Amino acid sequence: MLGENIKKLGFGLMRLPKIGQEEDIEQTKQMVDIFMSKGFTYFDTAYVYDNGKSEIALKEAVVDRYPRDSFVCASKLPLWSTTSEEQLAGLAQESLDRAGVDYFDFYLVHCLGRELFDKAERLNVFPFMEKFKAEGKAKHIGFSFHDSAELLEEILQKHPEMEFVQLQINYKDWEDEVVQSRKCYEVARKYGKPIIIMEPVKGGSLVTMPDAVQNLFRSVQPDLSIASWAIRYAASLEGVMVVLSGMSNLDQLNDNVGYMENFQPLSEKEQETVAKAVDIINALPTIPCTACKYCVDGCPMSINxxxxxxxxxxxxxxxxxxxxxxxxxxxxxxxxxxxxxxxxxxxxxxxxxxxxxxxxxxxxxxxxxx
Ligand code: SF4
Ligand code: SF4
Structure with missing residues (x-):
């Protein structure tokens, strides 16, 4: 399978540590050093993350400090403000330049849903992705996805050249009718596409859990963090290439690498525990926000x-x-x-x-x- 040599925890560069409004590059470097020293190699960024500063952080904390063949990195092509086919090459090149690399190991069309998929077809984005790969600027091409399983199937049918998919999968949304984690997972498996998992902890929501859930998890695994259940759940699924975690400080990083260094899939008893936790959470009417911030940029009232x-x-x-x-x-x-x-x-x-x-x-x- 594509990416089978990659350890299953990926470093999401979406929520990096900050000092004021700026990335804390020194702390990021320390995090990268620990991550790499434990054998992890996958870094995930995107053109839009933190207005481009995330790609620059990739350059400063990883690319400038490690041999190119010692890590793999992914970035994503934005379509939200893109209005013409001619803009695509410039956007992709800007990402390469900011990250300081000649190629991305994985290059994705960012956040496909119905509207952006239709736009991608109009702007010939898929032929562009193939050309980008043929030019050696991407080793593998795919897309990240936020919509129904039905649309995912439509895209994979029309575009077999897409080698992998990035899906939002977490135990809370496995059966959710809007996110459709299970249904999307099954479509990706049906088409034989390796899966990158994003938002396994639901933007942090699966950490701040009710006492009843935390106590349940601790009764089974007293030494493991609450976040570990969400990440191990995602990594336990067949066909998953890597699970991304948007790590914001050294504590999170140390916790994640601790249980993922010698990853053990969830046991049957642990799977049952997760099912019980979901029952407890589902009884609470929370807002399913993953803190992706896609809604924030264009708000005329600057509402967080x-x-x-x-x-x-x-x-x-x-x-x-x-x-x-x-x-x-x-x-x-x-x-x-x-x-x-x-x-x-x-x-x-x-x-x-x-x-x-x-x-x-x-x-x-x-x-x-x-
Ligand atoms: S409300 Fe905004 S931040 Fe939350 S999931 Fe929707 S777009 Fe993302
Ligand atoms: S003003 Fe209200 S409706 Fe308009 S973008 Fe901001 S939050 Fe959304």
């Missing part, structure tokens, strides 16, 4: 939508208004409040989770009083 949703979920899970309000105030200190939404609908076109953002912000404004 994922930050507000995180505070709302905190309130739902822990029922502690004071703590959730503190989190809400922190999330909105530099931008619009939930009640500032002018209902333009721009954000909803970009949400891969299809969240009713406007309605949910109205509820948040009621809960937090602003």
């Amino acid at each position: 939508i994922p930050g507000i949703f995180k505070a709302m979920n905190n309130y739902t899970v822990y029922n502690n208004l004071a703590s959730a309000k503190k989190q809400y105030l922190e999330a909105t200190k530099d931008g619009g409040k939930a009640g500032d939404c002018i209902q333009c609908g721009q954000c909803m076109e970009h949400c891969p989770q299809h969240i009713e953002i406007i309605e949910t912000l109205q509820k948040a404004a009621e809960v937090f009083g602003e």
Whole structure:
């Protein structure tokens, strides 16, 4: 299978440590050094992550410091603001230049759903990807995906040249009708495509769990973190090439590499434990936001939508208004409040989770009083 020599934990460069608004490159370098010293090699970035600073961080923390054949890296072609076929080569070259590499090991069309797939067809993105590969600028081509299993099947039928897919899979959304983790996984398997898993911890949501869930996990594995269950669950699936974790500090990195260095798939008992945890979580009505931030850039009121949703979920899970309000105030200190939404609908076109953002912000404004 493609990528079978790659250790299953990938370093997602989407939520790097920061000092103020800037990437903490020194801490990132320390994280990279530990990651590489344990035999992990996969780094994932994208043109749009942190307005290009993520690709630059890849260059500074990895590319400039390690031989090119000692790691593999992936980046992604953005289609959101792309209006013509002629722009594609320039965008892809910009990614190569920022990352300081001659080629990406894995190059993806970013975030395909119905709308962007139709656009990709209009702009001849798939022939462009094949040409990019033929020129030696990508070893392997694929796409990341946020939509229904039906659309995934349509794309894979039309484009057998796509060698792999990147899917959002986590134990909470395995049977979810919107995210469709299981159904998408099964389509990818049917077409024999290796799978890269993104958002295994649901943007951190599967760490801040109710006490009942945390106690359940700890009763089975007292020494393992809550996050470990989500990442090991994803890595235990057949046909998975790598599981991405967007690591933001040394503690997260050390935790992840600890249990993934000598990865053991979940045992039958552990699988049963995860199923029980899902039953407990499903009884709670939380917002399925993964904090991808695709909704944020175009918001005319600069509303920190994922930050507000995180505070709302905190309130739902822990029922502690004071703590959730503190989190809400922190999330909105530099931008619009939930009640500032002018209902333009721009954000909803970009949400891969299809969240009713406007309605949910109205509820948040009621809960937090602003
Ligand atoms: S609908 Fe509200 S939150 Fe969404 S982009 Fe418009 S103003 Fe921002
Ligand atoms: S609301 Fe949707 S687009 Fe915005 S951060 Fe959450 S999941 Fe991403």
